[in-house]
Amino acid sequence: MGNQKLYKGSLQTIILKLLEENDKMYGYEITQKVKALTQGELKITEGALYPALHKLEADGLLDVEIAKVGNRMRKYYKLTEQGTKETVHRLAEMQEFLKTMQHLVNPKLSLE
Amino acid sequence: MGNQKLYKGSLQTIILKLLEENDKMYGYEITQKVKALTQGELKITEGALYPALHKLEADGLLDVEIAKVGNRMRKYYKLTEQGTKETVHRLAEMQEFLKTMQHLVNPKLSLE
DNA sequence: ATATTATACATAAGAAAATTATGTATATAT
DNA sequence: ATATATACATAATTTTCTTATGTATAATAT
Numbered sequence: 001m002g003n004q005k006l007y008k009g010s011l012q013t014i015i016l017k018l019l020e021e022n023d024k025m026y027g028y029e030i031t032q033k034v035k036a037l038t039q040g041e042l043k044i045t046e047g048a049l050y051p052a053l054h055k056l057e058a059d060g061l062l063d064v065e066i067a068k069v070g071n072r073m074r075k076y077y078k079l080t081e082q083g084t085k086e087t088v089h090r091l092a093e094m095q096e097f098l099k100t101m102q103h104l105v106n107p108k109l110s111l112e
Numbered sequence: 113m114g115n116q117k118l119y120k121g122s123l124q125t126i127i128l129k130l131l132e133e134n135d136k137m138y139g140y141e142i143t144q145k146v147k148a149l150t151q152g153e154l155k156i157t158e159g160a161l162y163p164a165l166h167k168l169e170a171d172g173l174l175d176v177e178i179a180k181v182g183n184r185m186r187k188y189y190k191l192t193e194q195g196t197k198e199t200v201h202r203l204a205e206m207q208e209f210l211k212t213m214q215h216l217v218n219p220k221l222s223l224e
Numbered sequence: 225a226t227a228t229t230a231t232a233c234a235t236a237a238g239a240a241a242a243t244t245a246t247g248t249a250t251a252t253a254t
Numbered sequence: 255a256t257a258t259a260t261a262c263a264t265a266a267t268t269t270t271c272t273t274a275t276g277t278a279t280a281a282t283a284t
Binding site for chain 1: 114115119120121122146150153205206209212214215217218
Binding site for chain 2: 244251
């Protein structure tokens with residue numbers, strides 16, 4: 001860590017990608033999944049996550065469904081039809097970005 | 113383009129990397145170099161570039177030298193000793209970030 | 225029993241880093 | 255003459271995050 005600021009701008013794409021793979025997830029689950037997938041390298045804070053989920057929902061990319069497990073609330077999010085399309089688009093943009101950055105910072109490793 | 117926001121947070125690292133390769137460069141030259149290297153994918157705006165250069169200078173990572181070419185001013189920037197060390201560090205962080213993101217958004221392509 | 229950590233949501237204040245708009249000035253091409 | 259390119263700069267605003275705070279339940283450790 002220490003390079004957290006490089007992730008700025010990529011949170012929405014990460015959320016969309018996880019929902020593409022997992023059908024439905026709740027907020028806390030997303031933070032844990034990301035931490036696990038990145039071996040602790042990326043820790044999504046609540047102050048970033050929840051506003052991001054609310055925005056994706058407001059933009060029509062996510063649907064929400066409230067559940068109660070035991071006595072505790074969960075808000076499950078899933079991709080809408082529009083969200084599924086947008087995810088494909090965002091992932092393509094992310095790939096393009098990663099390729100470009102790789103080429104910029106390490107031309108030797110980006111042979112093409 | 114359209115994925116410009118993904119570059120948020122990486123401008124300083126890009127500048128440092130270019131100066132590591134080119135010894136000294138001036139602002140406008142940096143914008144043109146980046147545009148060329150990325151085939152127009154990334155266009156650094158002046159409103160982002162100049163404040164970034166000033167900050168890197170204020171932080172002791174860059175030295176500046178003013179030149180006059182014809183009748184026009186140029187401000188050449190080069191890495192300080194501290195800047196050279198910091199560049200190594202920033203590039204390592206960038207590699208780590210790119211690897212992590214690649215793994216997150218496209219597990220199939222990041223075999224390790 | 226009690227305190228800490230984990231689970232689960234949320235928002236507000238502030239910081240960082242960009243975009244967009246604007247300004248100044250010289251050089252070149254049509 | 256006019257538009258484009260070169261070359262710097264800053265201010266207002268926006269986006270996106272961090273940090274701090276708040277509420278509440280469940281599980282675990284002392």
